[in-house]
Amino acid sequence: MATDSNKFQAIISHCKEYGFIFPSSEIYDGLQAVYDYGQMGSELKKNIKDYWWKSMTQLQENNIVGIDAAIFMHPTTWKASGHVDNFNDPMIDNRDSKKRYRVDHLIEAHAEQMEKDGRIDEARGLLQEMEVLLGQDNFVALKELIIKHNIKCAVSGTINWTDIRQFNLMFATEFGNASADAESDNKVYLRPETAQGIFVNFLNVQKTGRMKIPFGIAQVGKAFRNEIVARQFIFRMREFEQMEMQFFIRPGSQMEWYEYWKTERLKWHLSLGIDPAKYRYHDHVKLAHYADAACDIEYEFPFGFKEVEGIHSRTDFDLKQHQEYSRKKQQYFDTEINQNYIPYVLETSIGLDRMFLLVLSNSYEEQDLSTEEKKDSRVVLKLVPKLAPIKLAILPLTKKDGLPEIAQQILKDNRGAFKCFYEEKDTIGKRYRRMDAIGTPYCITIDHQTKEDNTVTIRYRDSMEQERIPIDKIREIVLKEIE
Numbered sequence: 001m002a003t004d005s006n007k008f009q010a011i012i013s014h015c016k017e018y019g020f021i022f023p024s025s026e027i028y029d030g031l032q033a034v035y036d037y038g039q040m041g042s043e044l045k046k047n048i049k050d051y052w053w054k055s056m057t058q059l060q061e062n063n064i065v066g067i068d069a070a071i072f073m074h075p076t077t078w079k080a081s082g083h084v085d086n087f088n089d090p091m092i093d094n095r096d097s098k099k100r101y102r103v104d105h106l107i108e109a110h111a112e113q114m115e116k117d118g119r120i121d122e123a124r125g126l127l128q129e130m131e132v133l134l135g136q137d138n139f140v141a142l143k144e145l146i147i148k149h150n151i152k153c154a155v156s157g158t159i160n161w162t163d164i165r166q167f168n169l170m171f172a173t174e175f176g177n178a179s180a181d182a183e184s185d186n187k188v189y190l191r192p193e194t195a196q197g198i199f200v201n202f203l204n205v206q207k208t209g210r211m212k213i214p215f216g217i218a219q220v221g222k223a224f225r226n227e228i229v230a231r232q233f234i235f236r237m238r239e240f241e242q243m244e245m246q247f248f249i250r251p252g253s254q255m256e257w258y259e260y261w262k263t264e265r266l267k268w269h270l271s272l273g274i275d276p277a278k279y280r281y282h283d284h285v286k287l288a289h290y291a292d293a294a295c296d297i298e299y300e301f302p303f304g305f306k307e308v309e310g311i312h313s314r315t316d317f318d319l320k321q322h323q324e325y326s327r328k329k330q331q332y333f334d335t336e337i338n339q340n341y342i343p344y345v346l347e348t349s350i351g352l353d354r355m356f357l358l359v360l361s362n363s364y365e366e367q368d369l370s371t372e373e374k375k376d377s378r379v380v381l382k383l384v385p386k387l388a389p390i391k392l393a394i395l396p397l398t399k400k401d402g403l404p405e406i407a408q409q410i411l412k413d414n415r416g417a418f419k420c421f422y423e424e425k426d427t428i429g430k431r432y433r434r435m436d437a438i439g440t441p442y443c444i445t446i447d448h449q450t451k452e453d454n455t456v457t458i459r460y461r462d463s464m465e466q467e468r469i470p471i472d473k474i475r476e477i478v479l480k481e482i483e
């Protein structure tokens, strides 16, 4: 059985083996921190996305609508948002190995090791000092901190560090067939967050949708960041997907809505049946240039508690900036209080790929099923049925005696309602195991008794219990759990 430290490796292998995730362009040895979702992964990812979309745009009491903005945006967007000047990570290079590290990651990894060695207070002290210095952008003192704690490069084992420098995380490219002059007017960026596509459409949506504050705009889409330290599988990618919602509110009401969305978003996570002990909030000490309050929702991944979602009170920073740079008023007339103002914004921002990894980490289980007579085990993904790539497997016991025909008819009757899978090869035990490994919550087996009384055996993934049910009950049982 996998321990926590190798559980992560087991999940990565499992993803590859069962068609969830492949390294991008693998035949050319892959591309660092870029991944492709396979036949199972794309279904699971879509189900997570659909559940978020529905929760936001359909099930909310608050008024939230969705949009789908383009990845390319006018370059001035990124000047206004602060990304051209501020979207930097402090980095440090090791002169011997030539390896580049994000300063916070380097120090955090060292603190983690200290904690493992039982030096808990020292580790906390180090992290606190780091937070303060990062907040002050005090790179000289940060480098001294690294040297003082003798923090070595994992590759060269030396402390031969360069000075700390800032690196911008945006990918740039050119529009049209201009020369590759980086400073040319044709330079465009691949968006590093989806939020700005919402801000620049604030008035379009407000006016055409006759939206009244408070209201929200939700969006799911790709974002790109030239992450220097890209590791931990799909946790930190260079091309990833975000699910973001900007909630437009009256100035002064932001703390109320901040608390509201903090609670609401955690509830969404817990509605997926995930153990609350696996979650915690992490309040930001160092606030981004646009925020007056911010926290992360963290989940305990196999490699520790890490951010999966951010809740940010963005004030009127973004709309104000766009008003200034575009010279177009970004104001709202509030008829209830007879006032014109630039709305404040509360943001919820979750990484779809990170959520995918969370769901997998939470549902992956290696079970020992050995009895005195024989050794046995299984890998099961205990996915909530609404997220499972396949809801129902239809398995005729044999390939003959008319059983496949009955099974095919069941497939035809149900595939319009949910995703089904049909298979007649191999022993029934092997077929069950394969379905367990991709998280299929229900398998039904068609046998000779089916011909006599129109019943099938349904097998439940988690309990492995089986029962006989009439064919016409199948749809009801499956739908009850996925709706």
Ligand code: ATP
Residues within 6 Å of the ligand: 193, 225, 227, 234, 235, 236, 237, 238, 240, 241, 242, 307, 308, 309, 310, 349, 350, 351, 352, 353, 354
């Ligand atoms: P981190 O501190 O991990 O770099 P961040 O604070 O920069 O994340 P945000 O800008 O708040 O992240 O983005 C919101 C969400 O987008 C994050 O909570 C995360 O789930 C997701 N996200 C951000 N960067 C990446 C990435 N490189 N790969 C995958 N998901 C990401």
